[in-house]
Amino acid sequence: MPELPEIEITARLLGQGVAGRTVDSVAAPGLNTVKTFRPPVQVLEAHDLTGIRRRGKVLIVDSDSGFSVLMHLMSAGRLQLFGKRASPSDRKSRLLFRLDSGEELRLREFGTHQRAWARVLETEHVERDEYLTGLGPEAWPDPPExxxxxxxxxxxxxxxxxxxxxxxxxxxxxxxxxxxxxxxxxxxxxxxxxxxxxxxxxxxxxxxxxxxxxxxxxxxxxxxxxxxxxxxxxxxxxxxxxxxxxxxxxxxxxxxxxxxxxxxxxxxxxxxxxxxxxxxx
Ligand SMILES: [Zn+2]
Structure with missing residues (x-):
């Protein structure tokens, strides 16, 4: 299970890797992964990704579409950047962002369960998400007494x-x-x-x-x-x-x-x- 340090480094390295890339297309082979319906995750298509940040153990993928994607990897998920597209038969694929560079930002999940989740939210209202409002203070870098x-x-x-x-x-x-x-x-x-x-x-x-x-x-x-x-x-x-x-x-x-x-x-x-x-x- 990735925890705060693993999610933080994932956000930093992938954020640097994808910032400025245009999303050509988005696919969600994990049929239950995206928990929101309006707008669909394809709202990011033809827009640039601007970065990836972290809150608790959640990753937030930002774009200049005005929408962001929150992702929780749960115990067996990974968010990674690959040089080419996933094979359609890769059963680990849950959510794929195909970029203009030919790369693919890919949410994968190991094991048979589909527990990782994603939500598409207006960037300016991301902090109102019920999962984020339910979080206590961040454990790092400056936890309270x-x-x-x-x-x-x-x-x-x-x-x-x-x-x-x-x-x-x-x-x-x-x-x-x-x-x-x-x-x-x-x-x-x-x-x-x-x-x-x-x-x-x-x-x-x-x-x-x-x-x-x-x-x-x-x-x-x-x-x-x-x-x-x-x-x-x-x-x-x-x-x-x-x-x-x-x-x-x-x-x-x-x-x-x-x-x-x-x-x-x-x-x-x-x-x-x-x-x-x-x-x-
Ligand atoms: Zn000891």
Whole structure:
């Protein structure tokens, strides 16, 4: 699942790649991908793309037609720029913008489900979109004070991934942020001390910003299907904690895994799956 840093670098690199290109035609092979009907996405045809920006985990493709396209990649979508058109038999294709350069800006989705979505909106009213108005403050570059934001009985692991609380953090970066701040995933937001809240805010800025810096140095177009996330603990179950050498432990859920350092985050305690899943409900 692409999170804030991955969406940010996607917006930056693709935005530079497509700005000034004219849209020759738009096709939507993903029949359920575009959720708005008026105007159709073809309203962008014969107009120039002006850039791509990010809000939370949403990409916004702007054009000089007066309309923009919001896209949420969900867990398995990718937005990429290809040198030539997709084969009509490519079942991953969801939304295709064919450009005058011969290139194609392509929303693809891996797996069998169609969950990625797009909406065509007037550019000047994009911020009124119900998804965007429902977002909490951006996690990066300058999140607000974390203490008041998370002041509830919810565990940090849940609250930090709630886009209505703070926008942009998902399952990979929450593991990294909590490890950096040396905080237990199931510590309750209301129980954070002032010092812990400060460390958590600093960890959010450091890790998300650090990932974006890493991508700026290592990535260029064309974007690979899988971005190389600079992770320390997430996906590192059984490995050594890069800071203290303790074996990283994990809690397994049906479709993802939460990783943490038991020595530095949970006072030496292993989180039992059932206990945690109950707490995180
Ligand atoms: Zn450790």
């Amino acid at each position: 974390i203490g008041p934001l998370l002041d509830s009985p919810r565990p940090l692991y849940t609250a930090l991934r709630d886009r209505k609380v703070i926008a942009g953090i998902g399952r990979a970066w929450v593991d990294e942020i909590l490890w950096t701040a040396r905080l237990s995933p199931f510590k309750r937001g209301a129980d954070l001390s002032g010092e812990e809240a400060g460390a958590l805010r600093a960890a959010i800025v450091e890790r998300l910003g650090g990932a974006i810096d890493h991508y700026e140095k290592t990535l260029s177009l064309p974007l690979p299907d899988k971005l190389p996330l600079p992770l320390q603990v997430h996906r590192n179950e059984g490995g050594a904690c890069p800071r203290c050498g303790t074996t990283i432990e994990a809690v397994h859920y049906s479709d993802y895994v939460m990783c943490y350092c038991p020595r530095e985050q949970t006072g030496g305690k292993s989180l039992r799956d059932r206990r945690l899943s109950k707490l995180l409900k």
